[in-house]
Amino acid sequence: MGTHLYHHHNTPKTHHLLLKKLIIWALYTIIPLALLHLYLFPLFSPPPQPNATLSPSSSSSSASSTTTTTFTSSSSSSQAGIAELKKRPSRPRCNYSDGQWVRHSGEPRYSGTGCKTIKEGQNCMAHGRPDTGYLHWRWQPKQCAVPAFDPAAFLRLIENRHLAFIGDSMARNQLESLLCLLATAEEPELVYRDGEDNKFRRWVFRGRNATVSVLWSPFLVKGVEKSEATGQYHNNLYLESVNERWASELDGMDVVVFSVGHWYLHPAFYRENGVVLGCHHCPEFNYTEIGFFDVFRKALNTTLREVSRRHDSSPGTSEKLVVVTTFSPAHFEGEWDKAGACPKKEPYKEGEKEMEYMDAEMRKIEVEEVAAAAERGGGKGLRFEALDVTKMALMRPDGHPGPYMHPNPFANGAQERMQNDCVHWCLPGPIDSWNEILLEMMRRWKGESK
CATH class of the missing domain: 3.40.50.1110 (SGNH hydrolase)
Structure with a gap:
């Protein structure tokens, strides 16, 4: 690939400009991919147990049978999604009934x-x-x-x-x-x-x-x-x-x-x-x-x-x-x-x-x-x-x-x-x-x- 890029522009100045453009292009490509990975990371986490239920973490009263697991709801914005990553996800509760x-x-x-x-x-x-x-x-x-x-x-x-x-x-x-x-x-x-x-x-x-x-x-x-x-x-x-x-x-x-x-x-x-x-x-x-x-x-x-x-x-x-x-x-x-x-x-x-x-x-x-x-x-x-x-x-x-x-x-x-x-x-x-x-x-x- 490098040989092809420089075949018709084989001067030091041209070589320097192309290298600079290549670095900038790489940065613009990698950074969005990295952010996208951070936002989507929870989707690739281990899924909750089949008996898990969603419940708001802010509720003043809580319940769970011995089969219930509580998770916080995921955010609809990328900022909230990234902020959520700062919290360790709750481990599923023990299903004592099964x-x-x-x-x-x-x-x-x-x-x-x-x-x-x-x-x-x-x-x-x-x-x-x-x-x-x-x-x-x-x-x-x-x-x-x-x-x-x-x-x-x-x-x-x-x-x-x-x-x-x-x-x-x-x-x-x-x-x-x-x-x-x-x-x-x-x-x-x-x-x-x-x-x-x-x-x-x-x-x-x-x-x-x-x-x-x-x-x-x-x-x-x-x-x-x-x-x-x-x-x-x-x-x-x-x-x-x-x-x-x-x-x-x-x-x-x-x-x-x-x-x-x-x-x-x-x-x-x-x-x-x-x-x-x-x-x-x-x-x-x-x-x-x-x-x-x-x-x-x-x-x-x-x-x-x-x-x-x-x-x-x-x-x-x-x-x-x-x-x-x-x-x-x-x-x-x-x-x-x-x-x-x-x-x-x-x-x-x-x-x-x-x-x-x-x-x-x-x-x-x-x-x-x-x-x-x-x-x-x-x-x-x-x-x-x-x-x-x-x-x-x-x-x-x-x-x-x-x-x-x-x-x-x-x-x-x-x-x-x-x-x-x-x-x-x-x-x-x-x-x-x-x-x-x-x-x-x-x-x-x-x-x-x-």
Whole structure:
């Protein structure tokens, strides 16, 4: 190429001018290409995970289920694009909900015979369950890891704070798991109890001035529970209002964990603003059968809106984390009052068990309503999260008390009729993993994520 350029202009002066032009031409070509490369560089970065979602970084309220990743939006101008390069892109969050149970040779974090706060019906060890294989599994997400529960770290995060579990017996089950885990570092002191079956209780960890409570509210909204003793066989729900029993204490709570669902499967009448909307399983009454999915969504929507409203209307309210633990499937394979209702001794393998329609729909409603609550915003310092445990719970048919909800159920041989619990979880057991993930969510909330 050089020989051709200088063939007819072979003088020093001409050679110097051509070389100068060539350098200028090169600069005008290279600089725009370099700028174009800088602007387009993000396009060649590794793409986000398929489950990633876009959300504004300036939102005063944030949410993510355990499957959500947050990225900042890209700019439409080259200057904004180059400025964005100065920021390190956020790493995708761990998708805790997608994984498998793997064998774990270590011992459980606590003993069922040693922890003092386990409800009797979930104390499978003390009730004589002979197999122990259900104790030796850990949840392993596909693309990350869940660290072993650190009770000291959890207590540090709730120091001078109040953590409350609100909901039905699944909320209590998760609470009692957490208390057993924390008791390995410091024994909780029971300072309050009220209601039948200890439905309202409060503990204090004096070393950290940390409070942990459980409040019974199986619908979250205002409701009257069915009672065979009074001949009332249907629940009555009032969907426009939350249950003031827990809502009246909301301002004093720093972390709230809602967990409901199973009571919505029971027969019920639904009312809103004085009007009967319909019912679920009430053929003997002249009401429209409307099922429970839409009602469940409406009740959760009412609850999360009220949390936001009260947070906004309370001057000086501190930051608050609101968690919704998603629906935990039951595993009845036969009649609830016969032996062998939940006989499995190992977790399901990947692909062995698909999520059924009802479980999937309940989970979907919860995840969507949490995301909607965050999108609406809820004031400075209010954060919504979905603790998405539905799949990991589905995979553990071996983790329920079954007949060991009662002490030594086979002491007198197998009985024709034998009550089984295939809904709640043995302690220790799979539900301990829920709280391992809750700890990671709280670390992220307080900016301690590694």
